[in-house]
Amino acid sequence: MDFALSDEQQAFYATVVDFAQRAVEPGAGARDREGRFDRTLWDRLGEQGLCGLPIAETYGGSGADAVTTGLALEALAYGGHDAGLLLSLGAHLTIGAKPIELHGTEEQRRRYLPRLCSGEWIGSFGITEPDTGSDTAAITTSARRDGDGWVLNGTKTFITNGPVADLFTVVARTDPQASAGAGMTAFVVERGTPGLAVGARLDKMGNRSSPTSEMVLTDCRVGDEQRLGDEGAALWQVAFECFDWERTVMIASAVGGMARTLDDAVAYAKQRSAFGKPIAQFQAVSHKLADMRIRLETSRLLLRYAAWLKDQGRPHQLEASMAKAHVAECATRSAEDGIQIHGGWGYIKDFPVERAWRDAKLTSLGGGTTEIQKVVISRLLLGEP
Ligand SMILES: Cc1cc2nc3c(=O)[nH]c(=O)nc-3n(C[C@H](O)[C@H](O)[C@H](O)COP(=O)(O)OP(=O)(O)OC[C@H]3O[C@@H](n4cnc5c(N)ncnc54)[C@H](O)[C@@H]3O)c2cc1C
Structure with a gap:
């Protein structure tokens, strides 16, 4: 058993984080306030080869597997702190381009995929x-x-x-x-x-x-x-496959968001003082940080496991739904803890943690609600069709 990312995957993660910190993070708060999609930024994602990650190189993509594609989304979310951009990119990749590669005719693939992979077209x-x-x-x-x-x-x-x-x-x-x-x-x-x-x-x-x-x-x-x-055959063949990509890959951006919220909370807890000492020294605060770390690691592991099963071509419907439900629960609870650790400042828009909860909440709704994931999990457990 080997849980480690390859050297190549680790280097890729670091490169994407670096890109996100430089290109995505500046202005993320303003884009949120204005509800503005930034086409120029999208074009930069395209230039970086991030708009065609899981698509075969023949059609202009990078041929990345599910684990690596998820890794890129996690890195972008962590470094860039712009969940909306990640929602757009995740949808473009997993439910925009991927179904065309999987189910399209050769003519459809050749017409659409190169444009989608370069970022010229949005799916x-x-x-x-x-x-x-x-x-x-x-x-x-x-x-x-x-x-x-x-x-x-x-x-x-x-x-x-x-x-x-x-x-x-x-x-x-x-x-x-x-x-x-x-x-x-x-x-x-x-x-x-x-x-x-x-x-x-x-x-x-x-x-x-x-x-x-x-x-x-x-x-x-x-x-x-x-x-x-x-x-x-669209429901079973196309739509369910889209939901599967959302649950095993697209959701990885929520893990990146959680990692970022945890880092921000740790930094704040160390520098903010109350009653003569940093608030990190109050157990009520440090245990929140510990809970956030547990949620981050369990979410990451469950999700990467589901993506790994997908890459191995093994059944993973149960793991995908478990990952989706768990990440959603953890992302919202950790965002709430992040706000709590920031005290009143966590409620003020100057601090990025304020939007973390608003962003994280979507994880329990899009791509099948948490209730629907539990319907899937319980049906599989009970052997129901
Ligand atoms: C920001 C955003 C982006 C989205 N992007 C897309 C997109 O690109 N393409 C697309 O097609 N859709 C998209 N969706 C739609 C999303 O997938 C749906 O909102 C979601 O599937 C829930 O459907 P609904 O909103 O109609 O809620 P409903 O189905 O009406 O559910 C309402 C409530 O009832 C619960 N419920 C329903 N059925 C059951 C059941 N059998 N057992 C237990 N509880 C149940 C639900 O869990 C929920 O709590 C997006 C949604 C959002 C918010």
Whole structure:
């Protein structure tokens, strides 16, 4: 058994942290306050080869495995302290580009992946609708056959990158008669396609530098060459795989956020004095730091284990859901402890820890809520379908 990262992975981690400290961290607080996605910064991610990490080199990516991709997201979040940018990048990589590599035709891969990997194009994925999120089988967006193509109608919401995306992967119902979960098909729709409109922008409490919006499809016609994967198989084949990437890789940014919050809390506890001594010397404070460290390491281990299983091609649905639920719980509790250690200053926007909790809270919602992870875990435990 070897828990160590390779020398190459350690050097990569350090390089990405360094890049994030120089390029991402400056202005992160302002981007949060303004709810501003920074396209110039995105382009720098592209120049660093970070927009195509898990995609094969043939298509312009880096060919990184799941562990290494997660490592990069962790490093960026730790060094850059901009959870919104990480949300945009994570979605672009794991639910924007990856499904195209996994399920696209060779023509789709060649057309879209090099542009996505360079950062020239931004990817997105839409399954959630205003009336249904967790119950993915209940979506009502439809795709009706029309000659040699399809006509899409419906509204998606909570689309990460929606306002800035160039490519939207959309899951629609193609067979209204099919049983729950069946009869859904995915399509890749390019920005500018008539009938595709980016709807209302959502004003979020955290991850504010990542733009989120509705996406409205009104008689949006696409050719059959825009179909992604098999007809009728989108839920099991495309969407569930996306959720798996979110749970084993994308969530790594929350681990980087936790590491950063812990470092900030340690530094503050050592320099802030009360009753004549540094607050770190009060056990009530130092035990919070210890709890934060335990949560960080257990989250990191569980997540890397799930990603490692994924890289080995071994079953990991249970580990992915456990990691997702655990990281979410730990990230929010540690952010809250971080604020508590900062006292009143933790509640003031001048201190980055203030946004840590707002950012961390998303971890229990996006990519399947914590309740849904527990549904998955308990079903597997009980041997239920
Ligand atoms: C910032 C952000 C970005 C997002 N990005 C994307 C994106 O890019 N693409 C996309 O398609 N979606 C995206 N989502 C949507 C996200 O995946 C959904 O919000 C999530 O799946 C929950 O769906 P919902 O909001 O409709 O809640 P609901 O499904 O209505 O759930 C409401 C509550 O009921 C609970 N609940 C529901 N069913 C069960 C059950 N069976 N057992 C126990 N409890 C249950 C939930 O856990 C939750 O607490 C994003 C969401 C946010 C907030």
